[in-house]
Amino acid sequence: MFALLQYNPDLSRIDCQSCLWECINDYQGCCHGKHGDIVEKPSCIFRWDLYPFFKSHPGNPPSSPPPPTAVAKANHHAPPANAQVTNGGKSNWTRTVIIAVTTSVSGLLVTGVVVLLMVRRKKKQQARQRVEGEVEDEISTVESLQFDFGTIRAATDDFSNTKKLGQGGFGAVYRGRLSNGQEIAVKRLSQNSGQGETEFKNEVMLLARLQHRNLVRLLGFCLEGVERLLIYEFVPNSSLDQFIFDSLKRANLDWNTRHKIIMGVARGLLYLHEGSRLRIIHRDLKAGNILLDSDMNPKISDFGMARLFELDQSQAETNRIVGTYGYMPPEYAMRGNFSVKSDVFSFGVLVLEIVSGQRNNLFRVGDDTEVLIGYVWKSWRDGTISNIIDSSLTSGSSTEIARCIQIGLLCVQENMANRPTMTSVLLMLNSHSFSLQVPSQPAFFIHGGAELDMPSTQDNSSRVHGVSKNEVSMTELYPR
Structure with a gap:
């Protein structure tokens, strides 16, 4: 050369x-x-x-x-x-x-x-x-979580109807007991389930690497022919939606319990976004995916739709929109863009549902048709937020309730850049001295009695519900 x-x-x-x-x-x-x-x-x-x-x-x-x-x-x-x-x-x-x-x-x-x-x-x-090497370690970890199908079949009495805890869109959930006495919950995915192989593997791989008191713990999985089973720790109090959307059960949720649930979900989300060695976007946070243990501590579940981000990655986009309408932010529902701020939006919807006892869908207020987040924002703007507080809440700190409503509204703002991070949300929830900004108009806001062109949620049809007013005397419920 x-x-x-x-x-x-x-x-x-x-x-x-x-x-x-x-x-x-x-x-x-x-x-x-x-x-x-x-x-x-x-x-x-x-x-x-x-x-x-x-x-x-x-x-x-x-x-x-x-x-x-x-x-x-x-x-x-x-x-x-x-x-x-x-x-x-x-x-x-x-x-x-x-x-x-x-x-x-x-x-x-x-x-x-x-x-x-x-x-x-x-x-x-x-x-x-x-x-x-990391992939091999992860595969080795996952393989150690694999259960024998016969073991799970015996634990659930051959998937007896008497052991069935519920039926969801992805399949049935059964209660079981292993030979060592440990109680388990088994999700048996139906063969025509919308949760395919990708989602199944995704949930196993992610939950195998995550450990937090506010995340449901995956004990293992089972693959046998067409059978696909996910085995979780047993959480005795079912899911949050079974309480807050039930007129009788939600009466048992006082404000202290509701506030504890809000705080726990916030901590779990912060762990997913920033607390672990991974950065995970859940993409389907909703009341039905919040499980409650014997002490009513919340545990985020169902990671089949979750996406793993690089630590320096801020957002991504997809052509496949998954999740639950009503909890989806506009940039995701309409353009497929998602980020940590997508989960923040879902968290804001959840907070407003917990405070109001109403689902985020269409309901009628007088002669007008409203969506929950729009109705809450108008009530907050007009200084009448007592209208949207669950009528079964007869006690609690009025200042704390008003603060949670304002934080929820900050999380559901239409422009995702204006939404806080989960770090800021926890600071606002923990410290009353932390100044709150004035929330702007939320996404999917309905002006007057106009109809909202938005798909119905997985959990509900587009039925229009009435809303009752909380007559309890509350103070300090006005925007600052």
Whole structure:
């Protein structure tokens, strides 16, 4: 291999090095693998080939190999011809030294390029081996969670109807007891379930790596023929929607319990977004996916739709919209854009549902048809938020309730940039001295009695419900 590096004589040492590295980078980008080519910069050129395109014999000027244009570039800075006449042998000797030095530098350059490429290739191989090692560790962890189908069938009395806890869109959930006495909940996915193989594997892989008191704990899974089972810790009090949307059961949820649920869900979401070594967007946070343990502590469940983000990734988009309408922010429902702010929107809807005891769908207030978040915002704006507080709440801190309503409204703002992060939400929930901003108009706001062009939720049809007014005397319920 023959190479030539030539640069302007008036370049400083630093500029010369800079030009050298620019040539190396361009070589890697455009010419790696070529037997011969030239890289030209304003202040320097780099040429290499398989034949000696210049001669270092005294008295002979550098030869002119094809193509002529390349030689013209290479000899652009060569001494003028009359230098040989005026300086004689001294000029020839100088040229020999220059060519010898240039050849040495060129050889070092080529060697440097080769070494640099080898180092980069080695780093890529090491990174690939590290990723493969992590994947193997995860597979090993997941494989340790696999249950035998016979074990689960025995634990649920062959999936007896007497053990069935409920039936959802993805299949039935059964209560079971293992041979060691541990109680479990088993989700048996139906064969025509909307939760496919991808969602099933996604939930297993994610929950196997997550541990938090406000996330449901996955004990294992089972794959047997067409059977797909997910085995969770047993949570005795079912899901939140069974309480807050039931006129009798929600009377048992005093404000302290509701506030504890709000705080627990916020902590669980913060862990998903920032607290673990992963960044996870749940994408289907709703009352039906919040389970309650024996002490009414909330546990976020159902991670089949969740997406894993890079730690420095802020948002993504998809053509496949999944989740539950009513909890989806507009940028996701309409354009498929999702981020941590998508979960923040869902959390805001959940907070307003917990305070009001109403689902976020259409209901009638007088002669007008409203959506919950729009009705709450109008009531907050008009200083009449006592209208939207659940009538079964007969006690509780009026200041705390009003603060939670305002935080919920901040989370459901139409512009996702205006929504707080879950870190800010927890600060606002924990500290009454933390100043709250004025919420702007929420998404899917209905003006007057106009109809809302929005799909119904998975959980409900578009039925219009009435709303009762909370007659309890409350103070400090006005926007600040």
